[in-house]
Amino acid sequence: DTGVSQDPRHKITKRGQNVTFRCDPISEHNRLYWYRQTLGQGPEFLTYFQNEAQLEKSRLLSDRFSAERPKGSFSTLEIQRTEQGDSAMYLCASSSRGGAGDDTEAFFGQGTRLTVV
Amino acid sequence: QQPVQSPQAVILREGEDAVINCSSSKALYSVHWYRQKHGEAPVFLMILLKGGEQKGHEKISASFNEKKQQSSLYLTASQLSYSGTYFCGTEIGLNSGYALNFGKGTSLLVTP
Numbered sequence: 001d002t003g004v005s006q007d008p009r010h011k012i013t014k015r016g017q018n019v020t021f022r023c024d025p026i027s028e029h030n031r032l033y034w035y036r037q038t039l040g041q042g043p044e045f046l047t048y049f050q051n052e053a054q055l056e057k058s059r060l061l062s063d064r065f066s067a068e069r070p071k072g073s074f075s076t077l078e079i080q081r082t083e084q085g086d087s088a089m090y091l092c093a094s095s096s097r098g099g100a101g102d103d104t105e106a107f108f109g110q111g112t113r114l115t116v117v
Numbered sequence: 118q119q120p121v122q123s124p125q126a127v128i129l130r131e132g133e134d135a136v137i138n139c140s141s142s143k144a145l146y147s148v149h150w151y152r153q154k155h156g157e158a159p160v161f162l163m164i165l166l167k168g169g170e171q172k173g174h175e176k177i178s179a180s181f182n183e184k185k186q187q188s189s190l191y192l193t194a195s196q197l198s199y200s201g202t203y204f205c206g207t208e209i210g211l212n213s214g215y216a217l218n219f220g221k222g223t224s225l226l227v228t229p
Contacts, residue, residue: 004158033216042119042204042219043159048211056211091158097214105149106217108158 004109006092012115013082020078021112025094032075033106034067035091036060043091043108049075050097082116089113118142120207122220129195129227137190137223139205148181148188149206149217152199159204163190195227 005024013019025032030051035043046065048056051072064082069075079086090113093106120141127135139148147166151159165181165188178191192199202224206217 031214040221042206042222043217045209045216045218048214048216050213055213056216105161105164107161108151110156110158 004092004094004107006090006109006112008112009110010113010115012117015084015116016081018078018080019082019114020076021090021092021114023075023077023092023109024073025075025092026107029094029096029107030072031095031097031106032069033093033095034075034077035093035108037089037091037111038087046077079114082114084116087114087116119218120148120205120220122203122205122223124223125221126224127226129225131197131227131229132194133227135192135195135225137192137203137205137225138187139189139207139220140185140187141207143186143207145181145183145186145188146208148179149208150177150179150188150190151204151206151219152201153204153222154201162203192225195225197227197229200225200227 007022032049034046037043045058046061047067049069064080067077089111091111093108095104095106120139123138149164150162153159181188202222204219204222206219208215209218
């Protein structure tokens with residue numbers, strides 16, 4: 001397994017268009033996360049899946065954002081009616097579930113850089 | 118709340134040492150450290166757990182002071198490959214899991 005992969009790596013879109021990103025996690029990982037990173041900032045948590053269930057969404061995630069993880073494998077993040085403020089790097093990460101009190105590291109993909117013009 | 122990292126930026130010569138600090142206003146269960154090079158994915162370095170357990174990198178060490186809600190990352194005998202932005206992450210408790218709340222990062226440049 002080569003790690004977490006994301007597609008596309010770069011996306012330029014006009015304001016108001018819809019965009020969809022894909023993330024393929026490490027195959028045995030049941031936890032999947034989406035983060036957003038802007039210049040000079042650390043990644044900000046957006047949403048979390050355990051298997052196919054979306055268990056948590058950040059307040060940062062407006063109604064224009066939706067994420068899915070059908071069958072607990074790959075995930076997609078869709079942004080509808082994009083705005084210039086959506087321009088950012090969208091990072092996907094995955095991890096395996098540890099036992100109680102067992103933190104396991106998250107592995108990040110290289111991200112999709114979105115530019116809204 | 119976002120953890121606070123210091124310093125914001127460091128420039129070192131190869132072979133010198135550096136310390137990067139991370140502090141939180143909330144009680145910490147664990148601190149996670151990542152390094153990100155320009156245009157690349159953040160790469161896991163270390164987890165420090167309450168109680169003193171560490172998991173991670175062989176050549177980088179770290180401390181975790183639970184009472185002070187602080188962690189420090191120690192980079193000794195720095196190499197050119199250590200250049201990048203270092204992020205600490207503190208846990209956001211979620212429904213059946215956790216995510217990370219990252220600081221703004223510390224930019225490290227190691228020069229020959």
